[in-house]
Amino acid sequence: MVAFAGYEMPVQYPAGIIKEHLHTRAAAGLFDVSHMGQAMLDGSDPAAALEKLTPADIAGLKPGQMRYALLLNNHGGIKDDFMAARLPAESALYLIVNAATKESDFAFIEARTRGIAHLAQQSSRALLALQGPAAEAVLARHVQGAAELGFMKLGRFSVAGVPAIVSRSGYTGEDGFEISLEQDQAERVARALLAEPEVLPIGLGARDSLRLEAGLCLYGHDIDETTSPIAAGLAWSIGKRRKMAHDFPAAERLMAELFEGTARKRVGLRLLDKTPAREGADIVDNTGRCIGRVTSGSFGPSVGAPIAMGYVDAGFAADGTELAVMVRGVGRPARVAPLPFVPHRYRHSQ
């Protein structure tokens, strides 16, 4: 167990990180992600209120649709990344933010939307993630209708008799679901899902290696308040309408970066020998000059080799560029690799 954002979290269960990781990609894994922050944002026009703080197209969310979004500070730096959703036939927006940032996020959203929207934290709600190719079959035994949800769709369902918000989403690159429910019912639902033969409990260690292979950013590591969404390769999360309207924080700067490019870019790295490179390691060119830094690095169990993400000077960001990463004072050969390292297997709607 480790302390994480004020919670005691298991790094691994008895199976261990590699088995948990591979099992999630082969069958299904259950993650307790109740530390994430959940809230409802209501008011006369919560989407317009939220759009002051994010460049995502929130107003365009269809009923039953969820979207990845960035919470930006005044300078266009990333305060957090989060999920925003519109539940069918409900006026409030459902938000899920990161654990370590939830208090500051919610205070920021409240302060910036005061008078036009009302934020209600859902601190009594737990969150379970069921991820992997068997997730659909497993969940179908406990929920009617959730298996028909497409990727990034959600609704209210009864899971093992417990009222829940179920979304087809996750942080592993696999098909899967996230299940929000009252905390006093969560253990019962978790045990019911864990009783299914395909399901193993998965700890924080495999959660990290799964999301890294999927090329997904970890807030506070790959992105933070100093990171430009454009350098991070997250421009896709800016809505088309928003790009036209320039109506989000630091829009002029970010749109200029979008057209002119940024000094650094986020890339994937394949280490060519067996040494993992960790967060903070310098990335150097073939003359030994430092041209970047690793922001996440580990062994990728499905890749079968060490992988990393980091930022490099734009001239070194092309796929296949040969670089080196400094580990214990020695430059270890590496190559810029396309993200994700492992193809996403999301189940899009027919």
Next chain:
Amino acid sequence: MAEVRYSESHEWLRVEDGIATIGITKYAAEQLGDVVYVELPERGKKVAAGAEAAVVESVKAASELYAPVAGEVVDANEAVKADPAKVNADPEGEGWFFRLKLADQGQVGKLMTKDQYTDFIKGL
């Protein structure tokens, strides 16, 4: 009869004929989780007692292995380099890291016996 001793930084060593075989304890292997890489010292390298002598990387993090005693590296386990999972499968056997020719046999007696080490990890 080989003498087996343990350090507070969770290395074990087995001494036979002035040569110490060194690895990480079962407790250390469990704490680290799945080992994915080990970096071993070169043969001929002289290491001081308490000096960093090898590196062990699990999925989550890198850790150092310290030489519990001083000596000269006479062998390194290429098999764990090729298959680091041996460190988890058999940490105090096939998962050994390297062998040292002892500089001072007297340093061995200052390390913990198996019973002392068992008590030591109970207190952690």
